[in-house]
Each structure stands twice: as C-alpha cells, then as structure tokens.
Amino acid sequence: MIPHNKPTIGHLELKAMTKVAKQGNLSNFKEVKKFENAFANYFNLSSKNVIAVSNGTSALYLALWSLRARGKKVFFPVYSCSSLRHATGMIGAKERLLDVMENFPNMKIDYINKSKGITIFPHMYGFPSKIKSKSSHPIIEDVCQSLGAKINNKKVGLQTDIGIFSFYATKLITSAGQGGMIISRNSSLISEIRDFLNFDQRQDNKKRFNFNMTDVQAAMGIVQLRRIREFLEKRERIFEFYKSLGLPLLDVKSDNVSPVRYRTILLCKNPKLLIKKFEKNKIKIINPLEKYELLSTGRKYKNSINLAQKTISLPCYPSLTNKELNLIKKNILKFERLI
Ligand SMILES: Cc1ncc(COP(=O)(O)O)c(C=O)c1O
Incomplete structure (x- = not known):
C-alpha cells in the first residue's frame, strides 16, 4: 500500500536521537534550547521570541492562555483541525465559528476585522494568507500546516500577535511524532509562557503546568529543520x-x-x-x-x-x-x- 502520508526520517535523525538517549540525562533541555535557537534563526528572531512545547494543541492552549482568553470569545473556522475547538474549550473561552472562502480552505480576512474577540487563523494545507487586521483584538496565526510558506518573501507566523506550529508525525517536519513551537515578536508573551510551561523546582506557590518538549524530540526536530x-x-x-x-x-x-x-x-x-x-x-x-x-x-x-x-x-x-x-x-x- 502506498500510504497517504509518511514522515521522512534518515540516519542523521536516528543518530542525533540515539546520542541524546545514551547520554544519561534525558531532561536537561540542552537539545530543546538548541532547537529553539535554530527555529529562531529560521525566522530571523532572537531566542527570546521562541519557545518549544509538547505539541501544536498545547501551543494553541498556551497562546490563548498568554492572551488571557478565559471567558472571552474565540473565533475560528469550522473548516480546521478540531484541536482549535479543544484548546478553546480547555482554556474556558467561548467558541465562535466562521466559514472559509469559496473553494479555498482559509478564512475570510473580513471576518477578523469584524471579530469582537480573539481570532485563530489557520493557514490551511500550506496556503499562506496575508493577515492585515483593523481589529484591536488579538490574533493567533496557526502555522501547523504551513511552516516555511511566505507572503511577500516573508515566512508567515509573525504577522499577528503570536504564531503556533506543530511537529506531529504527518507535518512538514516532525520531532519524533509530537512537538510544537510558539513564536512572537512580543518577548514578554514568550517569557510568561516559559514561566508557566514547567512546574518543576519552583520556589513560589504559583500554579504551573508541564508542556515541555523532550530532548530526544528536539534532537530529531533540529535535524528535520536543517532539512x-x-x-x-x-x-x-x-x-x-x-x-x-x-x-x-x-x-x-x-x-x-x-x-x-x-x-x-x-x-x-x-x-x-x-x-x-x-x-x-x-x-x-x-x-x-x-x-x-x-x-x-x-x-x-x-x-x-x-x-x-x-x-x-x-x-x-x-x-x-x-x-x-x-x-x-x-x-x-x-x-x-x-x-
Ligand atoms: C491546523 C492545525 N492546528 C493545530 C493542530 C494541532 O497540532 P498537534 O497535533 O501537534 O496537537 C494541527 C495538527 O494536528 C493542525 O493541523
């Protein structure tokens, strides 16, 4: 059977993952840091503007969290991955559904201008859309299916407040089957997410979570991004x-x-x-x-x-x-x- 989709994994990916697995410490985040740096470089950003996470859905959840979405309206198209609905529901926001363009899988830009809440805009199937909003409400660019797609020679993901990516097994690159990344020109959003992402060994009583990518995942992600x-x-x-x-x-x-x-x-x-x-x-x-x-x-x-x-x-x-x-x-x- 010719499968519909298959990740492209070579010996370099396997070598990189094995090296990390053999070194004894699987969670010192050294590879994760390197992957963040490489991703930042790919987007011409500083590493302060990039954070690696466990998958695309957690990236969405964290983006919504950083934009204080709880109790607010979140707009997104019905023609998209159900992950958008799950992340919106889990954060405690109210979903508002929209249609896409005729014979095209992306949302109409007009909807954003009218929206009275946060919008998630997925660039579906690798097709990037120019997002120019007249609305004062935040927008999340969902680039899970469009890593490397460009508008006016600029990679999409930075047109709005925050951009999210998935490295799931079927995506354009994968970090061992699961993984995600968040980027934003607003480094304070990223540093808030970095604080919330990891509950371990913290000195205060603040409630946090565990949305970490692993070093083995990152080791594969680095090689895939190079390719x-x-x-x-x-x-x-x-x-x-x-x-x-x-x-x-x-x-x-x-x-x-x-x-x-x-x-x-x-x-x-x-x-x-x-x-x-x-x-x-x-x-x-x-x-x-x-x-x-x-x-x-x-x-x-x-x-x-x-x-x-x-x-x-x-x-x-x-x-x-x-x-x-x-x-x-x-x-x-x-x-x-x-x-
Ligand atoms: C457009 C879109 N958004 C979000 C996600 C969620 O990513 P993940 O599967 O890594 O949680 C996916 C992929 O499944 C997707 O295609």
Whole structure:
C-alpha cells in the first residue's frame, strides 16, 4: 500500500536521537534550547521570541492562555483541525465559528476585522494568507500546516500577535511524532509562557503546568529543520508532477504568495468512490476533512461544507518514489471520469 502520508526520517535523525538517549540525562533541555535557537534563526528572531512545547494543541492552549482568553470569545473556522475547538474549550473561552472562502480552505480576512474577540487563523494545507487586521483584538496565526510558506518573501507566523506550529508525525517536519513551537515578536508573551510551561523546582506557590518538549524530540526536530529546504523542494516537485497531469488542484495564484505543499488537494465529483477504487489498487488517498469532521455542520457554513464534500488529498511527501508516483498517475488516468 502506498500510504497517504509518511514522515521522512534518515540516519542523521536516528543518530542525533540515539546520542541524546545514551547520554544519561534525558531532561536537561540542552537539545530543546538548541532547537529553539535554530527555529529562531529560521525566522530571523532572537531566542527570546521562541519557545518549544509538547505539541501544536498545547501551543494553541498556551497562546490563548498568554492572551488571557478565559471567558472571552474565540473565533475560528469550522473548516480546521478540531484541536482549535479543544484548546478553546480547555482554556474556558467561548467558541465562535466562521466559514472559509469559496473553494479555498482559509478564512475570510473580513471576518477578523469584524471579530469582537480573539481570532485563530489557520493557514490551511500550506496556503499562506496575508493577515492585515483593523481589529484591536488579538490574533493567533496557526502555522501547523504551513511552516516555511511566505507572503511577500516573508515566512508567515509573525504577522499577528503570536504564531503556533506543530511537529506531529504527518507535518512538514516532525520531532519524533509530537512537538510544537510558539513564536512572537512580543518577548514578554514568550517569557510568561516559559514561566508557566514547567512546574518543576519552583520556589513560589504559583500554579504551573508541564508542556515541555523532550530532548530526544528536539534532537530529531533540529535535524528535520536543517532539512526543511530539501523537504519543501521535493514536495513542490511532486505537486508540479500532479499539476502536469492537468488536474483541478487547489492552489494560490498571486505572485507574492509562496505556498508550501503540505497537501495536494484535488477537487473531484465523487471522492468516496475514488477513495475506494484507489484503495483496491493499494493507494491510500483521503478526504482531507470529511463533513462529519467539520466543527459544525450548520447550513450557514456553506463554503466549508462544499469543500468537505468534493475534495480528496493525494499522497505528497518527500520519500515518495518515482515508481509510486507513476502508479498513482496510472490510477488517476484510469479513474479520470470520477474527477
Ligand atoms: C491546523 C492545525 N492546528 C493545530 C493542530 C494541532 O497540532 P498537534 O497535533 O501537534 O496537537 C494541527 C495538527 O494536528 C493542525 O493541523
């Protein structure tokens, strides 16, 4: 079976993790610090503006916590990862759901200007959006699916108050299956989060938590971040391969927008049947977000419902071989009538 997604892990990642595992102290955070520094460097920031955490959901929770979200309204699209709903609920905020654009998975910018509360803006599937807000309320950029995507040649994640990232197994880079990062130009938000993140060996009575990334995770993350250019180029080549077949793929058109190919999303007439046919031929394609997964199926979210009903995601990851791609191509041509 050709999987829909697969992390790309090489000997350098394994060597780095083994070295940390063998050194006896698994929790001195030396590797975590190095990963934060490397991430800061990638975004041209100081390490004061970056903090590593246990995963993307805890990054969201901590971002909401730092923005004092408890009891406030938090706006986000129904067409997104359910993590947004969980983090909002766990912090004790009131969720407010919004629709996405027509035939595009990102939220309308107009909604932010009207929003009377905190907004979480996910850059879905590797497509970055320009966020220019007239609202005085804070915005969290959710960059879990778009690490390295650019607007006007600048990586997204710093357009708003705070940006969050995930290094889950299927993401653009992974830190051993779980991991996350938070960035902000406002270093006091980051230092508040750093204080709250770790309860261990504190001299006061303040309540804190444990949202730490481990050194073994960070050791892999450092190597993966070093390889990100290679990963993004390979993904771009695969996307171009699919595009060369004349397929109706979701994409951005503007010159100053540089997406990354986290997902290759195909608009199609009959996703369910296409998924079955491919499965029979040992290729895993998926509906990237099914209707039942939408955070609400209320009829007013018509663009989200429409997108959920007519899309599939094709395999797109650096370790896909030419042989595998050609097999996928053969099947696409065979079942073209379903697209
Ligand atoms: C857009 C988005 N936000 C948040 C998350 C949560 O990240 P994690 O799985 O690391 O908790 C994910 C990934 O699952 C995601 O795709």
